[in-house]
Amino acid sequence: MTYESSAxxxxxxxxxxxxxxxxxxxRVPDSMIASVLQDAQCxxxxxxxxxxxxxxxSGSSRDRLSxxxxAAEAAGRMSLDFSFSANDVHGIYGERLREQGAAYYQALGISREALAERRAASLRNLEFFGAPHAAFLFMPVFGDAVRVAGDIGMYGxxxxxxxxxxxxxxxxxTVLGMYADTIREELGVDPSLKLLFGISFGYPDATSAAAAYRIEKVPFEDSVVFHN
Structure with missing residues (x-):
């Protein structure tokens, strides 16, 4: 394969x-999940x-966890290992956050005023958006944990x-990481391991309204400074 074709x-x-x-x-075949995990290990x-x-x-474990x-959400039992609030996201980053949310709800045909529908759509996070599998990325804590979290991001x-x-x-x-205690308890994970986020995965449903949803990335020049 040439450089051009590889790129x-x-x-x-x-x-x-x-x-x-x-x-x-x-369900995704176990062999395919293993192949993905082998790739991620690199x-x-x-x-x-x-x-x-x-x-x-997967399967019944996935259903019980959902x-x-x-239940934890209904009881207001959130438990974050690492803080997060959308209100803390400022400037252009906050604008991108709000644009993403608006584009998603627009794709679903849910207006800003339809609070019950917006709540139902939000709860789909805890149902893994219908995915038959979910992976939870836990990590040990060394120092301020920032560099460990960076490693988890590269794995993800x-x-x-x-x-x-x-x-x-x-x-x-990110929202799955807001119920860390619940997930640790259900999965029998040692309390010393902290939950950064989860990944729901499976075969995409191309017929859903959410499938048409796209969010564009800014040009790389907006994020990069060259020093020659």
């Missing part, structure tokens, strides 16, 4: 990967520490790209 194939893969928020109920990490601890739920998450991106390469889809979900 073209990689660009195609990057553009094929997007956050999927509607899935078919069809992710780089600081001093090769490989700090990711990944729990994958019910536990919905490698995982998502491998999903796309296998004809699958996934969506990284």
């Amino acid at each position: 073209s194939a990689f660009r195609h893969l990057l553009e094929a990967r997007r956050s999927i928020r509607s899935f078919l109920p069809t 992710a780089p990490s600081n001093c090769n520490t490989q700090p990711w601890h990944v729990h994958v739920v 019910q536990a998450l919905l 991106q490698t995982f998502l790209l491998s999903l796309a390469a296998h004809g699958l889809g996934g969506v990284p979900q």
Whole structure:
């Protein structure tokens, strides 16, 4: 494969990967999930520490966890290992956050005033958007944990790209990390391991309203400064 064809194939893969928020109920074969996990294991990490601890739920385990998450949400039992508030996202970053939310609800045909419908759509996060599988990315804490979290992010991106390469889809979900205690309890995870986020994954449902939803990336020149 030439440099040009290799680069073209990689660009195609990057553009094929997007956050999927509607899935078919069809389970992914265990061998394909193993192949994705093998790819993700190639992710780089600081001093090769490989700090990711990944729990994958499917079938009845997936269903029980979803019910536990919905119960925790109804009872107001949120438990974040790492703080997050949309109100803290300022400037252009906050604008992008709001634009993403508005575009998603518009694709679903849900108006800003339709509060009940918006809440129902939000709860789909805890139902894994109908995906038959979800992966939870736990990590140990060293120091301020920022560098470990960076390693988990690289693992997550490698995982998502491998999903796309296998004809699958996934969506990284910060909101799943807001119920860390519930997930640890349900999955029997040691309290010393902290939950950064989860990834729901499976076969995309191309017929859903969410499938038409796209959000564009800003030009790389908006994010990069060259020093020559």
